[in-house]
Amino acid sequence: MDYSQFLNMHDELSLLAVIVILFLADLFICGDRKSGVPAKSLSVLPVVLIAIQTVYVLLAPKTGTTTFGGMYQLTPMMSIVKGILNVGTLIVFLMAHEWMKRPENKIKQGEFYLLTLCTLLGMYFMISAGHFLMFFIGLELASVPMTALVAYTKKNQESAEASAKYILTALFSSALLLYGISLLYGTCGTLYFDDMAVHLDTSNLVQLMALVFFISGLGFKISLVPFHLWTADTYQGAPTPVTAYLSVISKGSAAFVLFIVLIKVFAPFIDNWNQIFFWIIIISITLANIFAIRQNNMKRFMAFSAISQAGYVVMGVMGGTAEGMTAIVYYIFVYLVANLGIFVIMNIIEQRSGKINISDYDALYDTNPKLAFIMTLCLFSLAGIPPFAGFFSKFFMFMAAFKAGFHLLVFIALVNTVISLYYYLLIVKAMYIKKNDSPVLSFRSDAYTRIGLVLCTIGVVFAGILSGVYQYLDTFAYGLLP
Amino acid sequence: MNFLSLFVLIPLLMMLGLWLSKGTKGIRAVMVVGSSALLALAIALTVKFLTDRAGGNTAEMLYTAAFDWFSPLHIQYSVGVDGISVAMLLLSGVIVFTGTFVSWEMPKEYFLWFTLLSMGVFGFFISVDMFMMFMFYEIALIPMYLLIGVWGTGPKEYAAMKLTLMLMGASAFLMCGIFGIFYGAGGQTMNIMDIANHVNGAHLIALGQQYIWFPITFVGFGVLGALFPFHTWSPDGHSSAPTAVSMLHAGVLMKLGGYGCFRIAIFLMPQAANELSWIFLILAGTGVVYGALSACVQTDLKYLNAYSSVSHCGMVLFAILMLTTTASTGAVIQMLSHGLMTALFFAIIGMIYHRTGTRDIRQLNGLMRIIPFLGVGFAIAGLANLGLPGLSGFVAEMTIFVGSFQNADTFHRVLTILATTSIVVAAVYILRMIGKILYGVNVNPEHAKIHDAHWEERLAIIVLIFCIAGIGLAPSWISHMIEGSVGPMMQHIGHFTSQCNPFL
Incomplete structure (x- = not known):
């Protein structure tokens, strides 16, 4: 066997190296031996390591390879997507620092970083599968x-729930997915993405x-x-940095993988998935928008x-x-930076x-103007207001869907952006216009948060x-048509 | 770097300056320097444009420059001006300049959003690329929410939300329309002139597609231009907004609607415009008469002016839909004239409100004796509004109605005659209001103590009156400048009609 093949997985290997270093550091660097509280350096180390690794993933030469007989494709x-997920993880680590300083979390902070990086590694493999x-x-x-991360503050009942x-x-969805995979295996006789295309037949129910x-x-x-x-309850119960991670990184990687598998494996079924997603998108956007208006948490x-x-x-x-x-x-x-900013x-x-x-x-604006201002920028970006990045990403997303011929879908999505603007503005209104007897007191954030x-x-x-x-992303994009 | 980009760059620098400045003096200094620079730039542009045109430069767009921005999607940063945009830039320059002085007492955050709003407006008028235009359109909308919501009066939260959501809803239509035009014309260029001239990969938009995208685009811009029945945001929004924001919004922002309808909807899809204009003519005509009649029964000064704006802005849409050169020229002059006089109106209403604490016509009496300067300004604004010869309103309305009547079709002529009734109604509500609040006998002792305008208020009022009277007394140069750009555009879309402009 040619072991040099492993070098093709340089992104995964570098992440694995970070995990191993952190694991060992968590074992051996000890601040106070009696209580088991780790040294201060342990809270700096993950941030530094993930930052270095992010830079490595983003700067590493961009080549396409196929390794292990097609098992691993890059x-x-x-x-680039892995790099983007890394940036998100870095920001989550930065925000988690303040939370980690709490006495009940100090003793188990190593676990937080390790578990998070393990999920990231899983996403890496999922993307390159x-x-x-x-x-x-x-x-x-x-x-x-x-799951362990969501239950991190296990004494908190909401977190456990x-x-x-x-x-x-997650188990239920995995079961569904496995069942689908087994059906594919039964009809195709193979699970390699590249070999499956010839066995697929649109008339096969x-x-x-x-x-x-x-x-x-x-x-x-x-x-x-x-x-x-599950979303609302899980988001509410999980610790905030974990919610942030869940809402952006986990979601972003799954959406990208969905696209990859659809064009690679299910290409013959394009009309079917277009139809399925047409309805899923309309329902998702509309229903979620209506529910969001009524929330207070x-x-x-x-x-x-x-x-x-x-x-x-998913419109993409x-x-x-x-x-x-x-x-x-x-x-x-763009969603990652704006959403994480809010988190x-x-x-x-x-x-x-x-x-x-x-x-x-x-x-909030009266007591913490800077935070309120950045929050406003991020909310505007999510709502798609120029000159913030969200406007461009929405515009290009709609443009792509429009070009593919889904005019009605684009129109409905556009109408929904107005509804979403309404509830994002509710927060802006709260921060700037409303009065409050017991506002959040003025405070100075720590360096990591800043x-x-x-x-x-x-x-x-x-x-x-x-x-x-x-434009950089565009040079590497590929779709069904060459 | 093209010098037109300064219109975007100066507001950017102003925002940076505001961010760094400390204390009221610093903020005022930044605003005065910045808005004067913008006004000076607009005047210099007008002079340069007129000299270049006189020198025989007949290109459709002058001072064009284009840089690739999102090249995979054929989106460019592309600027250029013709007579229409020069007129609009001049208007924006005047309104931003006077708006600064009217909002003299305001805090730093207010000016930040105010400057962002003006950046959107200036950017919109220099754009030749549809994406850029749309982007600046939205940049101009969102500061309104905070400006009205935080610094407004009355039911401000409701008004701010209603205005923002209605205009953003319109921009949803608009985005669809832009996609439709872009892909309908071949999907190779976002440049308006390229699409109109069928160059750089653009071709004629198929008639079937024009029928879909023309109404969508027209409604998208029309909402901002107060197209009946989508005008309902305007009275609420204007009456709750702080003074300078009402000025900027009614004076300039509503013009984005008319400008966009003409420059994108009609110019790029002339066949559909020709076939479908009757629907929108009925709507716009209804708006003209309905706005005027509604203004008659208002008791709040700002509501009165807002409904009168609906009527006048309806006239802009009405005129461009007539598809004659003279009417379209009149529409642009009307945009200019309405922008100036409504700004003056809102400015003085704001000053009166600031002093007396009420805008209710029933409670104001005999102000002419107490605050003569504001009273005279108010009377001039009112007379311009009802179209007194010698002021800008007369020039605009005369050109519009002469041009509209030039369209020989019976349907168009009947509508024109119906729309002219709004002039009579305007006289009713304006004269009634002026007679009541300026000349009655003051009964409220509190009102007897108020003081007349400060120097910064006087400056703003004088500049605006100067412009209104300037257009009214010497209309030919501005008519000529606008006509020089409207003419080729109308020729382009096959509706060039012989000249019958009374002011040329």
């Missing part, structure tokens, strides 16, 4: 540690069922309606906002075009004042108007 776009088993292992590696809900739905099961299984991960029921609110954003992300699969792929990746990136602010406010309801944000916010703000402001990001 295209430049996949590598060329075989359904590999894909499934990656998916499970991404889901199972996530959220975790139970998450694991049950069993294979059509497999497609439906596959979409349902991933639909749970992306939390599209009608597979979204910030995390539940973000959960419904995330469901509706998922609908927009319509037609399976190269423009669609660029639009998806670009959208994921960083939510987290720091929750850590400092324990407040998490929208009504607690009333008059670095995270700076990263998010740079992304929100410049990822759009500087066209370089989009």
Whole structure:
């Protein structure tokens, strides 16, 4: 066997190296031997390591390779998506720092970083899979540690409940997915993506069922309606940094993988999945928007906002075009910085004042103007207001779907952006216009939070108007048609 | 770098300056310097444009420049101006300049959003690329929410939300329309002139597609241009907005609607415009008469002016749909004239409200004796509004109605005659209001104590009156400038009609 093949998996290997170093550091670097509280350096190490690794993944030469007989496939776009997920993880680590300083979390902080990185590794493998088993292992590696993360504050009942809900739905969706895969195996006799295409036949109803099961299984991960029921409860119960991770990184990777598998494996069924997603997108966006209006808990609110954003992300699969792929990746990136920006602010406010309801944000501008301002930028970006990045990503997403011929879908989605603008403006209104007797007190955020916010703000402001990001992504995009 | 880009760059620098400045003086200094620079730039542009045109430069767009922006999607940063946009830029320059002085007491955040709003407006008028135009359109909309919501009066939260959502809903239509035009014309260029001239990969948009995208685009822009029945955001929004924001919004932002309808909807899809214009003519004509009649029964000064704006902006849409050169020229002059006089109106209403604490016509009496300067300004704004010869309103309305009547079709002529009734109604509500609040006998002792305009208010009022009277007394140069650009456009879409402009 040619061991040099492993070098093709340089992204995964570098992440694995980070995990191993962190694991050893967690074992041996000890601050206070009696209580078992780790040294201070342990909270800096993960941030530094993941930052280095992010730079490595983003700068590594972008080449396409196929290794292990097609089990592992890598295209430049996949590598870029991994880099984007890494950026998100970095921001999550930065925001988690404040939370980790709490006495009840200090002793188990190593676990947080390790589990998070394990799920990230799972997503890496899922993205680069060329075989359904590999894909499934990656998916499970991404889901199972996530359950532990959701239950991280296990003494908090809501966290435990959220975790139970998450694991049950994750198992159920995995079962659906596996059933779909088994149907495919039964009809094709192989699970290699590349070999399956010749065995697929649009008149074969069993294979059509497999497609439906596959979409349902991933639909749970992306939390599209009608597979979204776990989302709000899990988001609310999980610790805020974990919710942030769940809402952006887990979702973004699943959406990208969905596109990859659809164009690679299910290409003959394009008319079918176009039809399925046409309805799923409309229902997801509309329903989530209507529910979001009524929320008062910030995390539940973000959960419904995330469901509706998922609908927009998935619009890129319509037609399976190269423009669609660029639009998806670009959208994921822009959504990631804006959404994480909001979560960083939510987290720091929750850590400092324990407040998490929208009504607690009333008059935030009077006490913490900078936070309120950045929050406004991020909300505007999510709502698609220029000159922030969200406007560009929405525009290009709609453009791709419009080009693929889905005019009605684009129109309905556009009308929905107006509804979403309404509820995002509700928060802006709370922060700027409303009065509050007991506002969040004025405070100074820690350095980690501030670095995270700076990263998010740079992304929100410049990822759009500087066209370089989009053009860079466009050079690596590919779709069904050559 | 093209010098037109300064219109976007200066507001950007102003925002940076505002962000860094400390204290009221610093903020005022930044705003005064910045808005004067913008006004000076607009005047310099007008002079340069007129000299270049006189020198024989007949290109459709002058001072064009284009840089690839999102090249995979054929989106460019592309600027250029013709007579229409020069007129609009001049208007925006004047309104932003005077708006700065009217909102003299306001805090830093207010000016930040105000400047962002003006950046959107200036950017819109220099754009030649549809994407860019749309982007600036949305940039101009969103600051309105905070400007009205935070610094407004009355039911401000409701008004701000209603205005923002209705205009954003319109932009949903607009985005669809832009996609339709882009892909309908071949999907190779977003440049308006290229699509119109069928060059750079653009071809004629098929008639079937024009029938779909023309109404969508027209409604998208029409909402901002207060097209009946989508005008309902305007009275609520204007009456709740702070003074300078009402000025900027009614004075400039509503013009984005008329400008876009003409430049994108009609110019790029002339066949559909020709076939479908009757629907929108009926709507716009209804708006003209309905707005005027509604203004008659208002008791709030700002509502009165807002409904009068609906009527006048309806006239803009009405005129461009007549598809004659003179009427379209009149429409642009009307945009200019309405922008100036409504800004003056809102400015003085705001000043009166600031002093007396009420805008209710029933409670205001005999102000002319107490605040003569504001009273005279108010009377001039009112007379311009009802179209007194010598002021800008007369020039605009005369050109519009002469041009509209030139369309020989019976249907169009009947509609024109019906729309002219709005002039009579305008006289009713304006004269009634002026007689009541300026000349009655003051009964409220509180109102007797108020003081007349400060220097910064006087400056704003004088500049606006100067412009209104300037257009009214010397209409030919501006008519000529606009006609020089409208003519080729009408020729382009096959509706060039002989000249019958009374002011040329």
